[in-house]
Each structure stands twice: as structure tokens, then as C-alpha cells.
Amino acid sequence: MPIIVEGVWYAYPNGVEALRGVDLTISDGDFVVIMGPNGAGKTTLVKTFNGLIRPTRGRVLVDGVDTREATVAELARKVGLVFQNPDHQLFCATVEEEIAFALRNFGFPEEEIARRVDWALRAFGLEEYRDVPPLVLSGGEKKRVALASILVWDPKYLVLDEPTLGQDYAQKEKLRKMVEGLLGERSVVIVTHDIEFVVDFRPRPKVVLMAEGKVLAQGKAEELLTDQELLSRASLVRPQVPEVLYRLREKGLDVRTDVLDPEEARDVIISSVVGR
Amino acid sequence: MEGGMGIIEVEGLRFTYSGSRRPALDGIDLSIRKGEFVILTGPSGCGKTTFCRCLNGLIPHFYPGDFEGRVVVAGLDTREHEIWELAQHVGLVFQNPENQLFCLTVEADVAFGPENLGLPRDEIRRRVDWALKATGMWELRDRAPHELSGGQQQRAAIASVLAMEPDILVLDEPTSFLDPAGAAELISLISDLNKSLGMTVVLVEHRLDLASAFSDRVIIMDRGRVALDGPPEEVLTDPRASGLGIGIPKVVKLYELLADGGLKLPKVPLSPPELADLVAEVA
Numbered sequence: 001m002p003i004i005v006e007g008v009w010y011a012y013p014n015g016v017e018a019l020r021g022v023d024l025t026i027s028d029g030d031f032v033v034i035m036g037p038n039g040a041g042k043t044t045l046v047k048t049f050n051g052l053i054r055p056t057r058g059r060v061l062v063d064g065v066d067t068r069e070a071t072v073a074e075l076a077r078k079v080g081l082v083f084q085n086p087d088h089q090l091f092c093a094t095v096e097e098e099i100a101f102a103l104r105n106f107g108f109p110e111e112e113i114a115r116r117v118d119w120a121l122r123a124f125g126l127e128e129y130r131d132v133p134p135l136v137l138s139g140g141e142k143k144r145v146a147l148a149s150i151l152v153w154d155p156k157y158l159v160l161d162e163p164t165l166g167q168d169y170a171q172k173e174k175l176r177k178m179v180e181g182l183l184g185e186r187s188v189v190i191v192t193h194d195i196e197f198v199v200d201f202r203p204r205p206k207v208v209l210m211a212e213g214k215v216l217a218q219g220k221a222e223e224l225l226t227d228q229e230l231l232s233r234a235s236l237v238r239p240q241v242p243e244v245l246y247r248l249r250e251k252g253l254d255v256r257t258d259v260l261d262p263e264e265a266r267d268v269i270i271s272s273v274v275g276r
Numbered sequence: 277m278e279g280g281m282g283i284i285e286v287e288g289l290r291f292t293y294s295g296s297r298r299p300a301l302d303g304i305d306l307s308i309r310k311g312e313f314v315i316l317t318g319p320s321g322c323g324k325t326t327f328c329r330c331l332n333g334l335i336p337h338f339y340p341g342d343f344e345g346r347v348v349v350a351g352l353d354t355r356e357h358e359i360w361e362l363a364q365h366v367g368l369v370f371q372n373p374e375n376q377l378f379c380l381t382v383e384a385d386v387a388f389g390p391e392n393l394g395l396p397r398d399e400i401r402r403r404v405d406w407a408l409k410a411t412g413m414w415e416l417r418d419r420a421p422h423e424l425s426g427g428q429q430q431r432a433a434i435a436s437v438l439a440m441e442p443d444i445l446v447l448d449e450p451t452s453f454l455d456p457a458g459a460a461e462l463i464s465l466i467s468d469l470n471k472s473l474g475m476t477v478v479l480v481e482h483r484l485d486l487a488s489a490f491s492d493r494v495i496i497m498d499r500g501r502v503a504l505d506g507p508p509e510e511v512l513t514d515p516r517a518s519g520l521g522i523g524i525p526k527v528v529k530l531y532e533l534l535a536d537g538g539l540k541l542p543k544v545p546l547s548p549p550e551l552a553d554l555v556a557e558v559a
Binding site for chain 1: 318321453460521522533536
């Protein structure tokens with residue numbers, strides 16, 4: 001059963017219309033990236049998945065349940081949302097308590113809690129911080145605690161809002177590998193505008209481009225992320241690899257431009273240069 | 277600046293924050309020439325931000341700790357001159373503009389620094405107008421900073437620093453909170469200030485794909501030391517760079533892949549148009 005977003009509109013109390021008629025389906029095992037400029041409505045949209053935001057018009061169904069008829073606590077069991085800023089999420093006295101918090105709320109037995117917390121501390125390299133207050137950790141470490149505290153209850157849908165913000169390249173690589181390892185069993189949704197981070201994923205995600213509260217386009221990364229017209233409407237800059245190919249085509253070389261992978265671009269360029 | 281002396285001279289710099297056992301900076305020697313555009317990068321915790329704080333005197337004057345060595349900016353030894361004095365030579369722009377803007381209008385924020393220097397009214401007016409125009413913020417001068425987009429806020433933060441007429445602009449990950457189009461615009465503004473005003477730029481940045489084409493020099497720091505330092509073409513193709521966890525731009529990777537595949541290009545490209553030009557030349 002999927003998450004189905006049907007004709008969703010949302011206006012904040014101050015009148016700002018953040019979502020203006022969004023339709024989207026996240027199927028079981030899907031890997032979806034939502035991209036677009038600041039203020040496009042990306043964060044508002046993912047907050048409708050777990051009922052933090054309820055549509056002013058339209059509806060969101062999570063595994064067949066209308067989010068207006070369920071509590072956030074019920075929805076959170078299925079939809080784990082990791083916030084952009086870990087400071088908005090972390091509040092416990094120690095990392096261990098932080099990670100155990102939701103499990104206690106969901107009523108897991110203590111033995112099970114201990115087992116899962118140990119797993120999460122190990123999986124995220126946080127064992128040495130077990131008794132440390134999360135708020136004294138570095139930005140990258142806090143992000144890992146935030147992620148661990150959600151993944152520990154194994155939500156069916158994992159939603160990450162701007163997970164690469166303020167992370168260096170090595171941390172981004174680790175995050176990418178970790179997400180790749182989670183794919184298949186769960187649906188993963190990532191909100192980001194880090195286009196070079198997105199194109200390095202294997203498998204590549206399905207891409208949803210948003211602007212001004214609407215979905216501009218959705219489809220394969222190779223098609224959407226090489227289309228300059230669409231990208232500029234989403235305030236994105238074309239990744240470097242297709243940008244090179246596009247410029248070569250303008251110079252009269254016979255090259256394909258729907259390529260994101262550097263190795264593939266090498267082959268395309270070499271065969272076109274040799275072919276002349 | 278007389279005979280060969282850089283606008284920034286750092287000698288044997290070591291700094292350990294109070295309460296920390298590990299030095300944040302562990303022996304840095306470098307010289308930056310007037311008008312250079314330097315990118316400073318390296319993994320989180322490598323000491324980049326601490327180094328920036330040393331350039332405008334926040335270290336040692338504001339952050340307590342154990343300071344060794346010497347930092348001389350625009351001829352002033354930072355130990356012997358106070359922060360307000362150094363601020364007239366070194367403007368520091370932070371990652372999050374919300375930490376830097378606090379007035380009710382952009383114009384008031386930009387005027388804040390010069391007013392605190394006790395400058396004459398006409399001089400304040402001249403500097404504020406110039407800084408607003410140089411950053412493209414003139415039309416938005418009456419707006420409240422919180423009403424602006426992230427990119428506009430960051431431009432306002434740069435304007436407020438420019439109004440001090442510094443020789444050196446130090447920017448600590450200024451594009452982190454911006455979307456790609458906003459980040460590209462900001463980097464191009466910084467490059468304009470460097471080229472048209474000859475302003476020395478030290479830019480702390482992880483997104484080398486965006487910034488390296490504008491730079492004269494890339495410095496990679498690791499564990500409080502300088503690990504690599506040189507022109508971007510050399511540093512980004514140094515095998516040690518990827519070992520340090522640096523995001524090598526895709527155009528540089530593609531250049532290396534083409535060379536492995538038998539297509540050797542005459543120089544290392546730093547941007548897609550540059551790579552396309554090089555390929556078109558040999559095709």
C-alpha cells in the first residue's frame with residue numbers, strides 16, 4: 001500500500017499558500033527525491049505524509065488511511081520524518097534516551113528497546129556518545145543521532161529533509177551509502193537541492209521537481225535532471241556532466257545529452273571524437 | 277604592503293580552545309597575496325572556521341585558548357590590535373546570515389558598522405550606498421532582513437561587511453543554506469568583488485564544483501594543518517585530495533577519465549564550458 005497525495009492544497013495561518021494542488025504517489029519500495037527552490041513547498045509536502053500538516057483541500061492516504069482521521073503518533077509508526085535541522089528534533093538528556101524515546105512511546109517492551117538502541121548506536125557509530133547529551137555533539141553527529149532515533153523503529157516510509165545541509169563530502173558519501181543500503185525494504189523520500197549528491201545514487205531515484213507549491217514534473221533522473229528548461233524553473237543548475245555534453249552538442253559534436261554518469265560521458269565523448 | 281609581504285601572513289599558528297585537549301590549529305604557515313581568491317576546504321572539524329576566526333582577531337581576543345605563533349593582516353599583528361580595528365581590514369561573513377543581520381531594515385544593518393566607527397554622516401551615507409549597490413541590494417534596502425530570501429540575506433550580510441571597506445573578505449561556507457541558483461549567484465558576486473575591486477577573498481567552501489573556477493588557489497586543511505596548497509588545477513588532480521575526503525568536481529573527474537581513455541586534454545578544466553572548449557579543440 002502506498003502514500004497517495006491527492007489534489008492537496010495547504011495554506012499556512014498567515015495566508016501563504018505553500019501547496020497548490022499536489023498529486024503524488026510513493027509506492028512500496030520507491031526511492032524518490034523531491035527537488036526545487038527554497039520556498040517551493042517541499043518541506044510542507046513531506047509534513048503532510050505523517051499528519052504534521054493536514055491539507056486544507058484534497059487528501060493524503062497512508063496505506064489507505066486518510067491522515068485527517070489518524071493521529072500523528074499512529075502515522076509516525078509508518079512514516080519516519082528526519083528534520084532538516086537536528087536541533088528541532090533532539091531534546092533528551094542523552095543520546096541513548098533520545099534513540100529510545102519513540103520506542104517507549106510506541107510501547108515496545110524494555111528488552112526490545114535495549115536491543116534496538118544497541119543496534120542503532122552501532123549502526124551510526126554513536127556508541128561512544130551513548131551517555132552524552134545530543135546537543136553538545138557536532139552538526140554531523142547530531143544529524144546521525146536524529147537519523148538513528150527515527151530508523152530505530154523501522155518505519156516503512158523514511159523521509160529525510162535536506163540531509164546533506166552543512167555536511168562535508170565524506171559525510172555525504174557515508175549518508176549516500178547508508179541510504180542505498182536501506183533501499184528495497186523501505187520507501188525512501190529525500191528532500192534536497194544538492195543535485196550532484198542525487199546523481200551519484202545507484203540506483204538513481206525517481207525525481208519530483210517542485211516550484212511555487214506545485215509539482216512541475218516527475219520522472220527519471222536522466223530525463224529531468226538534464227532538461228535545462230525544467231531545471232531553471234526549479235532554480236536548479238544542470239549537473240556538470242550533462243552540461244559538458246550539452247555544450248559539446250552546441251559546438252556541433254554528435255553527443256547524447258541525457259547522461260549523468262561520468263564513465264558513460266567519457267564513452268560518449270571518445271566515440272564522438274574518434275568518429276569525426 | 278612592502279616587498280613580497282602578503283596581505284595575510286601566518287607563521288607557526290597553533291590554537292587550542294580552552295577546555296579542549298586537541299589543538300584546533302596545529303602549526304599553520306601561509307602567505308596570501310593582495311587580490312588573491314583563495315578557497316579553503318577540508319573535512320568537518322579540520323580547523324577551517326577556527327582559522328577564519330584568527331584572521332579577524334576573534335581569536336585570540338574573543339575565544340579563550342592557548343595561542344601560539346603570529347597572524348599579521350594588512351600589516352597588523354592580530355594580538356596587538358583589537359577586533360574593531362581589525363574589522364576595518366577583514367570582513368567576516370558567516371554561514372547563516374540570520375546570525376549577522378539584526379536590524380529592522382537592510383539599510384540599517386549595513387549602516388551599523390560604519391556608525392560604530394563614529395564616521396561623519398556623509399561618509400556613512402557614501403559607504404552604505406556604495407555597499408548596497410555593489411551587492412545588488414539597493415532596491416531592497418528598506419526591506420526587513422527576515423522578509424528576504426536566503427540569497428538576498430547573504431548579500432545583505434556581505435553589504436554590511438563591505439561598508440567597513442575591508443581589504444579582505446572572509447566567507448565561512450556562505451552558500452550552505454542557499455539553493456543552487458542562489459549559491460551560483462552569490463559566488464559570482466564574490467568573484468566580481470574580487471575582480472573589480474581587487475578585494476582579497478578567503479572562501480571556506482565544500483562545493484568545489486561551484487567555486488573552483490573562480491579561484492586562484494585552493495588550500496585543503498586536515499586536522500589543523502595545511503594538507504595541500506596550490507592552483508586549483510594542481511590541487512584537485514592531486515591523488516591525495518580525494519583521500520582527504522574532498523568532493524572533486526565532476527569536470528575534473530571526467531577530464532581524468534578521458535585521459536585514461538586516451539583523450540589527453542592540454543589543461544585541467546574547472547567548469548563545464550572550459551571542458552567543452554578543450555574537447556572541441558582536439559576534436
